[in-house]
Amino acid sequence: MKNILRIDSSLFQENGVSSQLADELISELGKRASDFNVVTRSLSHDRVPHIDADWINAHSTAEDQRDEGQRNKVAYSRELINEVQNADALVIGAPMYNFSVPSVLKAWFDHITQAGVTFTYTSEGPHGLLTGKTAYVITTRGGQHKDKPTDTQIPFIKTILNFIGINDVHVIYAEGLNMGDGARDQGLADARQSINQLLAV
Ligand SMILES: Cc1cc2nc3c(=O)[nH]c(=O)nc-3n(C[C@H](O)[C@H](O)[C@H](O)COP(=O)(O)O)c2cc1C
Numbered sequence: 001m002k003n004i005l006r007i008d009s010s011l012f013q014e015n016g017v018s019s020q021l022a023d024e025l026i027s028e029l030g031k032r033a034s035d036f037n038v039v040t041r042s043l044s045h046d047r048v049p050h051i052d053a054d055w056i057n058a059h060s061t062a063e064d065q066r067d068e069g070q071r072n073k074v075a076y077s078r079e080l081i082n083e084v085q086n087a088d089a090l091v092i093g094a095p096m097y098n099f100s101v102p103s104v105l106k107a108w109f110d111h112i113t114q115a116g117v118t119f120t121y122t123s124e125g126p127h128g129l130l131t132g133k134t135a136y137v138i139t140t141r142g143g144q145h146k147d148k149p150t151d152t153q154i155p156f157i158k159t160i161l162n163f164i165g166i167n168d169v170h171v172i173y174a175e176g177l178n179m180g181d182g183a184r185d186q187g188l189a190d191a192r193q194s195i196n197q198l199l200a201v
Pocket residue numbers: 010011012015016017018019094095096097098099100140141142143144145177178
């Protein structure tokens with residue numbers, strides 16, 4: 001069984017370009033696996049709340065001392081984490097908004113990055129606990145930012161995925177989507193070529 005966790009973060013939900021490329025990638029992954037299961041989190045549809053002081057307090061309170069609201073907060077985050085723990089591969093649709101990730105995607109990372117659960121500190125430094133997984137990150141951009149200082153998105157995503165133990169990270173770039181029809185067609189063609197190349201190996 002190949003378990004895929006799909007994370008969509010476009011504010012256009014299933015109509016987002018990143019969501020549509022995620023459809024294509026997952027369809028191709030499905031052709032290559034005999035037994036295949038996809039769990040989807042559409043972060044703009046089922047909005048992930050931002051963490052706050054109440055959330056920190058809930059997690060800092062001993063399990064048997066938590067009130068109902070605190071138990072619910074902890075349970076919600078654990079549900080998000082369980083989805084990652086159960087996945088063999090993640091497909092993350094990540095449009096670039098204001099040079100970075102959509103705020104809903106940042107909120108999701110805030111929930112799943114938890115000391116003692118998804119990472120731990122050792123005498124050698126931090127150690128990610130979500131090992132043995134592959135992540136496919138589909139980034140869609142109106143402009144062109146790959147490997148430039150204006151791309152604060154992919155360095156962040158790689159850093160945080162590595163931090164929680166996911167080191168096999170593949171990025172599919174669809175760039176220039178708002179730069180006219182020619183650039184858009186080229187950006188989409190490049191993304192599709194990346195998908196084919198990635199899955200050919
Ligand atoms: C709120 C917002 C902010 C954006 N910021 C950027 C940006 O900083 N750089 C860029 O190249 N494109 C930017 N864009 C364009 C999107 O990256 C582009 O439209 C992309 O296709 C969106 O992907 P999606 O359709 O999956 O949401 C922005 C779009 C929106 C809606």
